[in-house]
Amino acid sequence: MIDPTLISAATATLEAAIDKALRYDPATRQRLQQLAGKSLAIELTELQLTLGVYFEEQGIALSTHIEEPSTRLKGSLPALLLIARDPGTSLAQAGVEAEGDTSVLLAVRDIGSDLELDWEEALNDWLGDVAGHQLAQVLRGQVNWLRERANSGRRLVGEFLTEELRAVPSPSELQHFSEQVDQLRLASDRLQARFDRLRDLLSNSGSA
Amino acid sequence: MSDRRQDKKTTHFGFKEVPVEDKASRVAEVFHSVAGKYDLMNDLMSGGVHRLWKRFTIEVSGVRRGHKVLDIAGGTGDLSYKFSRLVGPDGLVVLADINDSMLKVGRDRLTDRGISGNLVVSQADAQQLPFPDNTFDCITIAFGLRNVTDKDMALRSMLRVLKPGGRLLVLEFSKPRSELLNKAYDTYSFRLLPLMGKLVANDSDSYSYLAESIRMHPDQATLKQMMEDAGFSNCDYHDLTGGIVALHKGTKP
Incomplete structure (x- = not known):
C-alpha cells in the first residue's frame, strides 16, 4: 500500500503542471470549460489505485478519491498510456474498459495531446x-x-x-x-x- | 474518553497539568505568539509536507459545488481557500477559529488571494459551535483537536451542526507505526523543533508545547473510538507519512 502522502504529491505535481500549461493556452482552457461539472475516474488495476479528474470552470482538479464519476476507465498503466499516446488505438484493442459518458474521453484525448507540461515549475508550486x-x-x-x-x-x-x-x-x-x-x-x-x-x-x- | 480529570479538575497542557479553566487561555497565548510566522514555521517543520496532508484531506472530503463547509481551527485559511474554490458561488465556507490572532492572519490572507462572497469568518469555540443543527455538508478540523480542552464535547458539537450524511474529517498528529520512525520523530520534535521555533519565531516554549501536545493526543484507535462514542458512523482513518499524521473520517447517521 503506497502512503497517501506520496500519491498526493504525485497528483499535486501533475495538477500544478496542467494548471501552468493551461494558463498559457486559452483555447484548450475554453474547450475544458465545456466539460465543467463532469468527472473521470481512472482505475489503475495493477496499482490498485483510482485517480479522479474533476473538470472545473477554472481548470482541472486531480484527486485520489472520486465519488460518482461521469465516466470510468479501468485498465493497466501500460494499456492506459498506449491509448493516451496513440489516438488510433481502440479501447478494446488496448484492453481498457470504459463506462458512462464516453464523450468525456474523446474530449480529454484531444486536449491531452495538445498540452505541454513544465514539471520543474510544478514542483515549486506545491513544495x-x-x-x-x-x-x-x-x-x-x-x-x-x-x-x-x-x-x-x-x-x-x-x-x-x-x-x-x-x-x-x-x-x-x-x-x-x-x-x-x-x-x-x-x-x-x-x-x-x-x-x-x-x-x-x-x-x-x-x-x- | 476525556482528558479532563473530574477529581482534580485539571487537564493536559503539553506535559503539564493545568486547571481545566486555564487550558483555553494558555493555548490562546501559544497561538497569539506564533500566528504571524505560523505558515513559515509549518513549511520549515514539515518540509512542505503539511500541504500534502491538507491536500489529501480535501480529496477525501468529497466537497463539491453548492456544499456548506465548516473549517474549524482553520487558522491561516489553507483549507478554506481550496474549499471556497470547490463550493463555488452557490456554496458557503465558514472559517472558524477560537483565536482571533490566527483568524486575522487567515482572513487577510484569503482577502489577498481574492477569496470573497462565499466565505465568512467566525470566532468560535469548537466545544460550543454557534450554528444551527444540521447546517453543514462537511466539517474539517486540521491540527486543532488536540488543543481543545474537552474533545468529546467538541465532537458532539460537530455532530449536531452536521447535516445527516455529512462528514467530519479530523486531521491530526498521531502515532507513527514503526518504532524506528517513532524514535527519530521524538528526537526531531523534542530537540530540533523547539530550536527552530527559537531561531525563526524567537519562541521555543510555544514550539515545545506543540511537540508535547502531539504526544498527549489520543492515538488512531482511541480517536476512532471517541468519534464512535460521540455518535458518528462509518468511522475510519488513513495513516499519512507512516502514521505521523492520521486523517479520521466519520459520517453523521
Missing part, C-alpha cells in the same frame, strides 16, 4: 519556494549530469575498450584488418583462377 527551488535545482543538476555522462560516456567506454582493455580493435586497426581480408580474398580468387587454368591446360594436354 513552496524554499524546498521547491532546492528540489528543482537537484533535479536540474541530475538531468544535466546524466546528459553529459550520456555524451562523454560513449566516448570514454570506446577508449577504455580499445586502448586500456584491448578487448576490441580501434577503428584504424579494424580498417587495416578489413583491407588485409580484402587482399587475401583477391589473392585467393587469383589462386583459384590459376588453379582452374592449370587444370584446364593439363586436361587439354592429356586428351591431345
Whole structure:
C-alpha cells in the first residue's frame, strides 16, 4: 500500500503542471470549460489505485478519491498510456474498459495531446519556494549530469575498450584488418583462377 | 474518553497539568505568539509536507459545488481557500477559529488571494459551535483537536451542526507505526523543533508545547473510538507519512 502522502504529491505535481500549461493556452482552457461539472475516474488495476479528474470552470482538479464519476476507465498503466499516446488505438484493442459518458474521453484525448507540461515549475508550486527551488535545482543538476555522462560516456567506454582493455580493435586497426581480408580474398580468387587454368591446360594436354 | 480529570479538575497542557479553566487561555497565548510566522514555521517543520496532508484531506472530503463547509481551527485559511474554490458561488465556507490572532492572519490572507462572497469568518469555540443543527455538508478540523480542552464535547458539537450524511474529517498528529520512525520523530520534535521555533519565531516554549501536545493526543484507535462514542458512523482513518499524521473520517447517521 503506497502512503497517501506520496500519491498526493504525485497528483499535486501533475495538477500544478496542467494548471501552468493551461494558463498559457486559452483555447484548450475554453474547450475544458465545456466539460465543467463532469468527472473521470481512472482505475489503475495493477496499482490498485483510482485517480479522479474533476473538470472545473477554472481548470482541472486531480484527486485520489472520486465519488460518482461521469465516466470510468479501468485498465493497466501500460494499456492506459498506449491509448493516451496513440489516438488510433481502440479501447478494446488496448484492453481498457470504459463506462458512462464516453464523450468525456474523446474530449480529454484531444486536449491531452495538445498540452505541454513544465514539471520543474510544478514542483515549486506545491513544495513552496524554499524546498521547491532546492528540489528543482537537484533535479536540474541530475538531468544535466546524466546528459553529459550520456555524451562523454560513449566516448570514454570506446577508449577504455580499445586502448586500456584491448578487448576490441580501434577503428584504424579494424580498417587495416578489413583491407588485409580484402587482399587475401583477391589473392585467393587469383589462386583459384590459376588453379582452374592449370587444370584446364593439363586436361587439354592429356586428351591431345 | 476525556482528558479532563473530574477529581482534580485539571487537564493536559503539553506535559503539564493545568486547571481545566486555564487550558483555553494558555493555548490562546501559544497561538497569539506564533500566528504571524505560523505558515513559515509549518513549511520549515514539515518540509512542505503539511500541504500534502491538507491536500489529501480535501480529496477525501468529497466537497463539491453548492456544499456548506465548516473549517474549524482553520487558522491561516489553507483549507478554506481550496474549499471556497470547490463550493463555488452557490456554496458557503465558514472559517472558524477560537483565536482571533490566527483568524486575522487567515482572513487577510484569503482577502489577498481574492477569496470573497462565499466565505465568512467566525470566532468560535469548537466545544460550543454557534450554528444551527444540521447546517453543514462537511466539517474539517486540521491540527486543532488536540488543543481543545474537552474533545468529546467538541465532537458532539460537530455532530449536531452536521447535516445527516455529512462528514467530519479530523486531521491530526498521531502515532507513527514503526518504532524506528517513532524514535527519530521524538528526537526531531523534542530537540530540533523547539530550536527552530527559537531561531525563526524567537519562541521555543510555544514550539515545545506543540511537540508535547502531539504526544498527549489520543492515538488512531482511541480517536476512532471517541468519534464512535460521540455518535458518528462509518468511522475510519488513513495513516499519512507512516502514521505521523492520521486523517479520521466519520459520517453523521
